Amino acid sequence: MGALMREDAMVPEAEFRSYYGQPVIKAPVWHEPHMPVYLYLGGLSGAASVMAALAGLTGRDRLALTARVTAAVGATIGAGFLTAELGRPERFLNMLRVFKPTSPMSMGSWILTAHSGLTTIAAASAVAAALPAATSKITTTLPAASAITALLPAAGDAAVLATAVTGSLMATYTAVLLADTAVPAWHEAHRELPFLFAGSALASAGAAGMLATPRVEAGPARAVAALGAVMETTAGAVMERRLGLVGEPYQLGRAGRLMRAARVLTAGGGLLATVAGRSRTLTALSGLALTAGSLCVRFGALEAGRLSAADPKYTVVPQRQRLEAGKPASVPAQP
Amino acid sequence: MAERMGFFTDTSICIGCKACEVACKEWNDVPDDGFVFRATSYDNTGSLGANTWRHVAFIEQQRPVRQAGGQSQGQAGSQDQSQEQAGHGQVSSQGQGQDQSQEQAGQGQAGQVSGQGQGQADGPGPDSIERWLMSSDVCKHCTHAACLDVCPTGALFRTEFGTVVVQEDICNGCGYCVPACPYGVIDRRERDGRAWKCTMCYDRQLGGLEPACAKACPTDSIQFGPLDELRLRAEERVERLHEEGRPEARLYGASPDDGVGGDGAFFLLLDEPEVYGLPPDPVVTTRDLPTMWRWAGGAAVSLVGAMAVSFVAESIVEKVTGRAGARGSHRGSVREALRTIDRGQSGHGAVVREALKMVDRGRTGTRGSHRGWGR
Structure with missing residues (x-):
């Protein structure tokens, strides 16, 4: 101090x-808590997914499960906050209208889309593995789902490796988002x-x-x-x-x-x-x-x-x- | 693409009538902006924004009368003068010679427009005279437009006239263009959620008409035309003003070499840009975007590195303390067995799960193990 x-x-x-004494530029219109909470959740999700990948590679299953679920929940809720922040939330899909490298928000939208999809798959497979009783119940009542659950472990492992890439970007692109103003x-x-x-x-x-x-x-x-x-x-x-x-x-x-x-x-x-x-x-x-x-x-x-x-x-x-x-x-x- | 069109706003002949503001609102159906009396000057609208696409800045300056020897008289005057000199002394520690001589040769500078907006209450002193500066501000339609660069939906686009326009049916109100603009022009209209700004009357231009503000301007302070022509005309105008003994006249946003590659709407000003609320040296933020991504890439790699270091360090600690065996081999193999059994029959899973828990307990010892965490 x-x-x-x-x-x-x-x-x-x-x-x-x-x-x-008036401002020359316009202040950011982003609201609290939406924007800062999204920044937090995005960072949390991104770093957690990298942690999930490393925990998986080093055979720490329990930590991997925590990290995978954290990553998925963070990305999903974060995306919700981001959508609520829009002036026209019903148009959130317009974010995926273009792929625009000059816009960190466009790049961020694509990163978030890929990351939330991948973390959801990774978390689903980890949760299914951790709750075999529930999984088997689903497959017995819904035989069609068995094809999915059979694929889940492999898909989850592949997804978690991919989230190590999307996750590290997720945690850092928001800095470019702010800086590019x-x-x-x-x-x-x-x-x-x-x-x-x-x-x-x-x-x-x-x-x-x-x-x-x-x-x-x-x-x-x-x-x-x-x-x-x-x-x-x-x-x-x-x-x-x-x-x-x-x-x-x-x-x-x-x-x-x-x-x-x-x-x-x-x-x-x-x-x-x-x-x-x-x-x-x-x-x-x-x-x-x-x-x-x-x-x-x-x-x-x-x-x-x-x-x-x-x-x-x-x-x-x-x-x-x-x-x-x-x-x-x-x-x-x-x- | 058609010829690039632009605005040349010659503030030396602006009379502050605000016909441009009214015409713009009428033609573009822009909602009202509050009808607020700002009590600073004859400026009602304050600044450009979602509901103000032309803004007439109005600056009332008192400047001291220079007596023989260049000394100012009168309380208000001398106060202004000292404030002004202090200001320049602070900001321009190097290379202010040109600035200084310009001021002395010219009109001098009114100092009351300070950062804090103080000094406005002072009326003109007995030995100071007034100057009114009026300027109709507008979107600059930059050559390198930050709003356009950062728009994630493609709602902002470059028209065939070289102007920058928001497509209102695409904009989803993300608000990113708002802090990206180096001039503080574009803003989100909160009651409708989308971003709005001057279109340089795109619809009128398509119909072969000049924008409403230029059409309504009674003194031709706002001139509309092909940008190249306007730039030539502006150069001539500045030269003429200089010849007439007004060396303070300068162009703003006319150079294609400035920080935004030149403005599609540029100005002739009679004082520093910041006096009109304009940034003195604006730069398109995306100029530094490659650098920003490089630093973010470095941070991303550092993040993965820090993560890897944490896991490796922990593994070494475990190896040293002999804890790794339990987790690494036993738990992994038991879990594998568990998966195999689960794929077959669900009943055995519970038994092996119990075994797994026992392995965990064995590894952790008894301390605290009865207290949960699923062990």
Whole structure:
């Protein structure tokens, strides 16, 4: 905290001109809790699917089951939040009208579609394997389903390997989604945001693994949670240090409170994960702290973006400095 | 493609009548935007948005009268002046020479339009005179349009006139174009859920007519035509204004080398762009998209790496502490047996499942095993 206040004092008061103090750019219209919760669930689902793949490859069936179910549930509920966020939810399928590499949201829609489909197959096969009695009941009452259940284990294993790819993208594309805007606090953070979100995703998936797996099998989940906490904390610190004036919104007001809470919760949760061992209380505390920290980062990032857009200072001052340094932006028109 | 069409808005002859705003609303059936008196100036609409496709910015400036020796007199004046100088001193630590001389040679600058919007309450001091700046702002129809680039549905498209238009029957209101626009033009109309902005009267252009705002403009401050012609005309106009002793006149958005590849709707301004609420050096956000994906790719690989490290480290720990055997061999083989039996007859599954649990218990010892977690 002390260090933070010192940093604040070191940022010189920026003088600039504006139109009656009005914003130059529009603030993001995305709502709470939809957008930040989607960011959290997408990250959770993405990292959990990678965890499921590795748990499967190393023969940790119980952790694999947890991770597969977490990945599927996260992706499905996340997609629900994303659809509810649309101004015209009934047109959500228009997202798949085009495949557009210049739009991170288009790429994200395709990634989410593939990822949620694959994680659902992976989770279905894992659940079927874990509940053989129920599965056999279905196949006896519905003989046609037996062909599907016979295929499920192989399909599930293939799907979970594929989700390792879609999952790692799921957990990081949302950083590009935010960065690819005119919002200075997001755009200028395009180096650190992916690592912030990847770390946050790792921490949240590790937390889910710790909370919903027998402790003896949750060892890797604890390690994932701790590493994720380290990555998230480091990326956040580097980001605020490098951005200077543009990064100020991450330290101010509600956004600042959320980001500081995230840092405390994540660092604390990560530390606890390393010492939790077989203690149920410590495991639960650590898992909950990491989950809360991961949520706080997403809410904080959205709020910082809003703040960054609402104050013309963050738009005008860096652009003015660029001009006065004789380095105007240039993206020439194609001849 | 037909010739690229555009707007040249010459703010030096804008009289702030807002006929363009009205004509735009009438023709395009744009809903009202609240009828709010903003109490800052004669500006009613504030900014461009979903329901304001032409916005007349209105800036009331008080600038000091320069006495012999260039010193300003009067309280309001000197305050403005010092504010202005402080402002430029902070922002332009390097290379402000040109800026400075321009100001001194020209009209000087009114400083009351500060970041906090302060100073508006001050009336013109006894030795300051007023200047009104008026400018009809509009969508810039960028050469490199960020809204168009990031639209995930293809609702935004480039017309045969080189303009950027939203297809209202496609837009699903994702809202991504809104923060992507470097000018803060496009916005989501919350009561209908879709994104809206100026179409440069696409329908009128298809019918061979000029856009409603340009048609209604009584002073031809808004000029419509082929972009190349407009650019030439604008250059001539700026030169003429300079010759007439108005060196503060400058073009905004006319250069095809700027951060958005040039605007389809560009302006002649009489002060810095930010005074009109325009970004001084806008850049299309997708310029940095390849870099962004590279960093995200690095983060994705790091995520998988961190995950792999966690599993490998844990396996090593297990090997050292001798716990791996139980889980790795016994549990795996028992589970395999379980699957085999399940495929055959369901009754035996329960028995083996119990055996599996016993294997787990054996591995974990007695501590805590009675407390659940399915063990």
